[in-house]
Amino acid sequence: MFEHVLKIMQSCPCGRRHTLLTEECVVAPDAEEQMKEYIARKGWQNPLVIADENTEKFISRLPFPVKRAVVDGHAHATEIWCAKIGEAVSAERPDVLIACGSGSVHDITRYVAHERGLPFLSYPTAASVDGFVSGVAAMTWHGQKLTFPSSPPIASFANPAVFAFAPARLTASGVGDVLGKYTSLFDWRVGQILTGEYLCEELVALETEAIEALVEAIGNRAAIGEEAYCTKVMNALQISGLAIQLSGNSRPASGAEHHMSHLWEMHRLNETNDGLHGEQVAVGLLAVARTYHRALADGLDYEKIAAIDPVRVMDRAALAPVFRDLTDGILRENLPDGTPSSSSLTRIRLTADTDRALHEAEKLLPSAEAIEDLLRRAGTPLTPGEIGLDDSPAFLAKSLRYAPYVRDRLTLLKVLAAAERSANP
């Protein structure tokens, strides 16, 4: 397990107790042997491996007998695949599940494990997302994108000899997910400055360390070689996943850049898009970082921010043409108790120090040019057009305006959009 993570669990200056359900998180060339020992220690006799057609070949690397259940190569975490895997679980009666694959295989396994009350182990085959060790399942249920609370893996075992040979696009997507933490962490700080929201400095430091180690690896990629590079990506992803568990929610790992990705996946501004999670986050990150630096350089309009009116911002008549059948859900998310007073926007308190504090926080957010350079070197897409979305400035502007509605979470993007809407309803 990572040292800094263990330190945070022992004691944290923020006063909260940070706990993990994941007991081990291994990234090593003998990951499969360590998994075998772990299973023996637990006394499990009958593991069932969930894989897809592309990742099934890695099952033979496991040095112990297993049963298998395989989904289609393009299977998403849907009610249909969860039901099929549920049938396999009923037939095979395993005492532990092993997710052998990337994001979707993990989400299917996580969901079924939670539903059946079974422990599950993570065996990631690509460094593509930070969700392997997280406790949230991202599902497409009857066509709607939903996140279900579920269990994190009790242990995760990743071998560079497996994930370093995944398609380059998957690793680049993982880099996008990690670099997205630049704006996630900035937004968390904005929440603290504007609303007094709880923020744990140790978790910020942990995520920052993970980003910095990855940025260094991007710089040394040619010198250290692909296997070491992919290992750095996986380490950063696993630390980010653990930070989500330690925090109890995704605040350290998801801000306005993730809201852009979620909005595009809701298919309300766009038909479909073929971007992977981390690719969408990369495109969102660049657009959001540009917006933030521009807004702070121009100077924030604190009169407008002070005049934010949640009633106007959450106006059903204005939201319904965009969110259509999802409008009720969007309003429920933004106004948890049904009244405007429950919006995070009502907690904004401006002081004489607000502007200085925001500019201080901005110093930790690299310039848009620096972020673009990192993403380019990592090989991620940079523009909506590159992930199959409309490439017009109007589409991007609309995305920036509506993405903050995806979650009640306070971000600078939400403040900017709310100030505009309150001034020009």
Ligand SMILES: [Zn+2]
């Ligand atoms: Zn803490």
Ligand SMILES: [Zn+2]
């Ligand atoms: Zn993510």
